[in-house]
Amino acid sequence: MVPTTLVGLVLFIALLTPGFAYSARRERSGPERQFSALRETVAMVVVSVVCDLVVLSLALVVWSAWPRQTVDLTALFTRPGDYAVQHHVALWIWGVGLVAAASLLGALVAGPMFDRLRRRNESTFLSAWGRLFTAHPDCRVHVGCHLSDGTYVAGWLLTYSRSATDMADRELTISGPVQYRAAGQDEAAELSNVGAVAVSARQLTLLQVSYVRVAQPSAPAEAAEAGK
The missing domain is CATH 2.30.30.100 (SH3 type barrels.)
Structure with missing residues (x-):
């Protein structure tokens, strides 16, 4: 589904940023390999979805534990429009922070530390x-x-x-x-x-x-x- 609004386009790019960070790190740290466009796209999407879900899950735990200091989920779900207008700065900061955290996670997954954990041997490539x-x-x-x-x-x-x-x-x-x-x-x-x-x-x-x-x-x- 292609986003048709500016907000949708921004969210689309933000959600795929972890996959881009993963691909960029892999290109720098590993041997250059040629894959099909379909495989590269699928890898980017899968990494993005996994990283976004991990970071969002942790954020939901924090928001549920400290609603007054962070994000009030009850108010956000019951009155999303009013809550977004009243707390747009906080939501923007949280959004940027979550995207940055997910992108950092994507870059770390592509790094040598996770290669050792998975016992992946790049020498074969x-x-x-x-x-x-x-x-x-x-x-x-x-x-x-x-x-x-x-x-x-x-x-x-x-x-x-x-x-x-x-x-x-x-x-x-x-x-x-x-x-x-x-x-x-x-x-x-x-x-x-x-x-x-x-x-x-x-x-x-x-x-x-x-x-x-x-x-x-x-x-x-x-x-x-x-x-x-």
Whole structure:
């Protein structure tokens, strides 16, 4: 059913906001996967309905327990028009707060904490280089790229395409110090004036990945730093 009034449109958007928050968080935190428009729409609607019901149920409990300090349900149901006019500011604040709480819940459901609770393993949706780049989360990733023309480029991994499909039309970026070796050369040289480069997967023939553990400050050093 399509809303035909401004109020109906606002309510429609507000009720679907948790699903949008869920989808946006999933896109940022997980691998990029291609779903049909129907599946994405159903997922957004289901998440929105569940989050709205959870938050609204909690709100009803609070309103029933403290009607004078919050919302008087008896007056709202028996005299909705008069009550809305007299308490429009409070109802507006509660409405915005409920939408924000439901949206926050939707974002949390899409986060890693709920993934661990459900024991959901995102690695099954990762591409080949996604698996390599995320194999050791506590390490920095250094990549060496052998290109189809014989060129070699190496540096610290900066960003990469999160597409779950191993396709040629994707790129990764590496940051300096960037090592470069032209085709036919034996030694790689540092490109002193280059801060980062982008490498197309279409040009890659071999990708070497090294994991460098990030040094953690020792306990005495932390204590000395805290005492300053």
